[in-house]
Amino acid sequence: MSTEEISDLIKRVSLRDRRAFSALYDRTSAKLFGVCLRILRSRAEAEEAMQEVYIKIWQRADRYVPGRNSPISWLAAIARNHAIDVVRARKPVADGIDAAVDLPDDGPGPEQAAIMSGEAGRLGDCLGKLDQNKAEAVVSAYMEGYSYQELADRHAIPLNTMRTWLRRSLIQLRECLER
Amino acid sequence: MNGDENTKAGKGEDDNFAAAEHVLGLADAETRAAFARRLETDRALAEEVAGWETRLSPLDGGYEPVTPPPALKAAIEERLFGAAPEETTGLARLWNSLAIWRGLAAATSAAALVAVYLAVFPATTPAPTTVQLVASLEAEGAATQLLALFDPGTGQLRVTPLSVQPVEDRDFEVWFIEADSAPISVGVISQHEHNTVDISEALQRAIHEGTTIAISLEPLGGSPTGQPTGPVVAAGQANLI
Structure with a gap:
């Protein structure tokens, strides 16, 4: 799956090219389904989210700016955003109902492996310079879509402390990446 | 640095953090919705968001692909294009x-x-x-x-x-x-x-x-x-x- 190929397909989708849309779906749906499943932790919800995500991709393809982000990251951002919106819109009582879905639970997920193996490149290096629990908070917020409250609960610290952690960590990260 | 610059820098930092917060998805539904509305018209803010998307995007490598059920594609295409002939x-x-x-x-x-x-x-x-x-x-x-x-x-x-x-x-x-x-x-x-x-x-x-x-x-x-x-x-x- 070449970056250029995906980029080209998105461009063609922006011109209402249905064949390109079909090809784009074939090449990217597994990745985006992985994103939706990870954040929503429910197959049913993830499938529903995928419909909305690909409809957004069809509608917003013209906003893709080649060269800035990898096209797959642009698509993943749409999927992450939508999945997080769905999670945030849930009634509190619905939380955890589908927790029994056959997904790897928390703990060092594949992203940790990716960071360890250097796949995350400079970002991985810079995360490595943060305190471990703070780096984990950043990574799990991104990967799992946790809210401030969920992160605070998991780390057993007050919500405002978590907010401060993240704010400082993100400033440190940005400075490290710009160095 | 005069007061104006301080204020400007302060706002820039706040917006930069709000952008990171949005990309990470930390905030509640109302805050996210309000931010998304701002994004539609605020180009500087959109730049901040794009910057954070770029910075954090290497983490996307951590998402394991999972093949979706085959019926999903047909459902999406039907919603987008309908079952009728294309030119309709x-x-x-x-x-x-x-x-x-x-x-x-x-x-x-x-x-x-x-x-x-x-x-x-x-x-x-x-x-x-x-x-x-x-x-x-x-x-x-x-x-x-x-x-x-x-x-x-x-x-x-x-x-x-x-x-x-x-x-x-x-x-x-x-x-x-x-x-x-x-x-x-x-x-x-x-x-x-x-x-x-x-x-x-x-x-x-x-x-x-x-x-x-x-x-x-x-x-x-x-x-x-x-x-x-x-x-x-x-x-x-x-x-x-």
Whole structure:
């Protein structure tokens, strides 16, 4: 799956090219389904989210700016955003109902492996310079879509402390990446 | 550093953090929705968000692909395109898409109103006939309006800008688009003047009722890639009068 190929397909989708849309779906749906499943932790919800995500991709393809982000990251951002919106819109009582879905639970997920193996490149290096629990908070917020409250609960610290952690960590990260 | 600069820097930092917060997805539903609305109009903020998306995107490598159920694709395509034949998508859908295209055309702030007049050889008719086609489309706040006329007698496409806010250092490029194919470049035209474009015989055969004619904003001299690279500022579908 070449970056250029995906980029080209998105461009063609922006011109209402249905064949390109079909090809784009074939090449990217597994990745985006992985994103939706990870954040929503429910197959049913993830499938529903995928419909909305690909409809957004069809509608917003013209906003893709080649060269800035990898096209797959642009698509993943749409999927992450939508999945997080769905999670945030849930009634509190619905939380955890589908927790029994056959997904790897928390703990060092594949992203940790990716960071360890250097796949995350400079970002991985810079995360490595943060305190471990703070780096984990950043990574799990991104990967799992946790809210401030969920992160605070998991780390057993007050919500405002978590907010401060993240704010400082993100400033440190940005400075490290710009160095 | 004076007070103004401090305030500015403070706001910049706040926006930068709000952007990171948004990309990480930390905030509650209301905050996210309010931020998303701001993003629609605040370009500086959109830049901050794009910056954080770029910084954090290496983490995407951690998402394991999972093949979705096969029925999902059909469900999506049915929702987008319906079960009906493709050409029934009609003008309303085209305009819906134009409303979105308009977003990227912020440089021209082009809401689009396009009329396309065509006279064609119907592709399936062996003897050339002169059948006129028309499509008239409208979007709210219409600002851009062009008229295209294909004359099978001369083999020329005439494109007349009726209402266009010109964008400096850019050209308009005209495309023919069939539902299932990549756009075909017809040629580069002026944003200001009446244009006459000679249409090759092959292209003449490609144009018929239902063909979409689109105009994109391109670098001077036209798209460097052979495919549209800029926003579509106007489009319309060829129809029989």
